[in-house]
Amino acid sequence: MNRLPRRPLSLDALRAFEAVSRRLSFSGAADELHLTQPAISRQIKGLEEELGAPLFHRATRKVELTAAGRVLQRTVEPALARIDATVRQIRMTRSRAMVSVTTFPSFASLWLMPRLPLFERTHADADIRIAASDRFAELDDIELDVALRHCRPATAPAHAQRLFGEVLTPVIGTRLADAIARGEAPPLRQPTDLALHTLLEMDDDSQHADELGWPAWLSAQQMAGMAPRRWITMNYTHQQMQAALAGQGVALARLAMVHDVLERGDLVEPFGPEGRRWSPWCYWLVPLAGGSDDARPEVQAFNRWVLAQAAATRQAIGDVEDSDSAAHAD
Template sequence: MNPPVHQPRQRPLAIGPLRAFEAVARRLSFSAAAEELYLTQSAVSRQIRSLEEELGATLFQRGTRHVELTADGLLLQSAVLAVLERLDGTVRQIRQARGRRVVNVTTFASFASLWLIPRLEAFQREHPDMDIRVSAHDQIVDLEDSEIDIALRYNVPKGMPSSAQRMFGEVLTPVAGPWMAAQAAAGQAPALREAADLRQHTLAEEDDQRPSGLYLSWRRWLATQGHPELQPRRWMYLNFTYQQIQAAVSGQAIALARLPLVVESLQRGELVEPFGAAGRIDSPTAYWLLLSRQGRSRPEVVEFARWIGEQAALTRQAIGEADPAGADPQGDRSS
């Protein structure tokens, strides 16, 4: 007689043991997971044993003083993370719908620091019942697989979907702190009248190996000015655009700034364009707004996108860029 064939269990896994598993897998500690989940260590251990019995697999190698994931544990961890993140995001949306209105925005750190956040106070004065949650990092978020409502991105036109709204284009210009510019004009510091004078100055360069970094480089700007081989007194390599601007404001270096992000600082006199409009060059990249599918159905998200569109129009005017015909805050791209 043949032995009975083992049939795997078909019932769904309970969410409690999965929570316990995720915490232990992330912390690699039963006691730390128990503290995080407000459970006893024995309760967490029982949930993990229950899960292992349900799966018929060992998820952790347990040592005297350490815990390690097995191959099956690693496989389950990757799946559980995605499931719990999506579940938690949906729960937050449901809770938000019954409480204060919240708009979730993702963008890159320099755009958040230099363009978006300085404008938010005005919006929130007009909409005191609406909260804006800004997630600022360089990781591209999938709008259709997250809780994000709006993405503000930086890319060339061919890299954007047809639903993207173009906010404004890119213009690059050298900027310096007003004190440095005044010292140079008075002859108390190296001259700063033409591109060749940059040999005597420190240049803040974006330390970015991505293709878009080529458009933001001093090498490209110097080549357009007829000085492709010019070497400054020294280079200052920085990771983010806002760091370069801080270096310029403090007089430590001259930065090649993204004009849309610093035009208000120029107007207030916090920065100076030593070469004026003649030092400006264009870039094929631009700034874009995208709405998620779920965001399009929420009035507060549409309202915030409309406001972003209004602010973008002001930036276009400030940098001397014509308004695109038929701009639509809900998404039609104009480029």
Template sequence: MNLRRQRPLSIGPLRAFEAVARRLGFRAAADELHLTQPAVSRQIRSLEDEIGLPLFLRGTRHVELTGAGEALLRTVAPLLDRLDATVHQIRSAQGRRQVNLTTWPSFASMWLLPRLQQFQREQPGIDIRVSAQDAIADLDDPELDLALRYCHPDNAPPGSTLMFGEVVTPVASPGLGPLTKPEDLAQMTLLEEDSQLPSVEYLSWRHWLGAKGVPGLEPRGWLYLNYTYQQIQAATAGQGVALARLALVRESLERGELVEPFGPAGRLRSPFAYWLVRWPARRERPELAAFEAWVLEQAQATRAGLDAHAASS
């Protein structure tokens, strides 16, 4: 057994490998890394020796990745990007306090960000880093402190705190009408969330129409959209009627940008809910406690708004 091939790879050769693979040349990589070309060649040879396979096909004027090189690059490139981003954050923070959280894009843009300015006014010394993505981050990710998630209670991680439940309701542009009863939707385009998530059953128009006594209703047309905020944008623009998450559109309703054509009678509750999830390995800090308290205060206000008019079931 070659013991050298059992130990972790050094970062220096990996960075040289990524530069050569990206620039497809040793000289260009050497210039970028401020090294000599022989030094880069030695690092690549050392890496190939440790792995036990060639990573490049070397030609007279250019190099090409081998199959092993392509496989290694797919892993190395995003890892180096993440490393560089973390180092940049550490250097730029210069001792400032920071809270790192993850959530999904629609919730970030429609619920969190409109409220975040208030927290920044109250706590100007705390920086907030929001990672908004559809992929659910691992609970062992060391760069994160907490998450704002949407899931069924059975799937909420241990230690999660309920923020508020889910209520869905038809919404439309004020000028779209007339809509006085569910049967009127037959003259409308319905904006549907195109998703494979388990929650889509309760966010679908078919579920709502069945609950409201018109299961066989066929609208004038359908418009399928991937994201919640796209549905709301389309509804605001008068393109159809959306089945909206009430917690995310309450402010739009209050501003008159959208209306609930059927009022509280059109609302339905879903078993899914919104949660604050704490990372198990995070380091407890005053800024983190302050941000959590603020989020839960905002969530309580949202919950009170949802409870003011009990949804029909």
């Protein structure tokens, strides 16, 4: 009975293969790995002999992956990335304490960053790394400790901890509020007055935008299809808040992220608390690969701090702790 060889493949050969398959160039891979081109060629030839299959079609000025090469690339590329990430994580934990957080840009700008100095005052020895992106990070990413997410309860990970619910409310900056008071801008005493103003909206065609943007709020006011004087659309919530602060129009704010700005008086709710609307979405803390109960002390401290800050936010927006925000939805 023939037995397939079980010798482990050389990591150096796999790195050479990954570099060539990504660049489709033996010389480019040699430059990247600081080796000579003949050395790269020998490693690829040895790997092909170990596997018993060619990995590349070689031409004078062109290199292409074979079918076997494409299969191997799909496994090797993410595997090497995970190995490198693990090594970086180990090196970080052996040097300075660090907490790596993934969240979306508007939450980072409007809620997390303004509060972060409070954490830094009592944890000066811990570095914070924030990866702000609209794309969800993988929950088993070894380089990340905590995810701060925004979704419906039904789609939250099983081990997620609810921070607070979502309340939407129209806001304007003091510049526009003063212009209205002086009669230099149209009145804004009731929702129908919005037809006289510029509305700041998300530039997003997802269901997320429909549920958290002006269409849902206007529908709740029996004003579906209302046309304002003008729309200004932009990608992120924090951009809408900046535009509102500059007096460029009326934004639909997420109360949890702007209640401190409202308290300072930099933003104004023209319709007061009556203009607020609960959405079925919530904000969550999700411990990741390094964020469980046996996580590093700095990660545990950060998680406790976020939960404490969230409790203060719940109180400020009138959220009931541990309640299901869907009960508040229209």
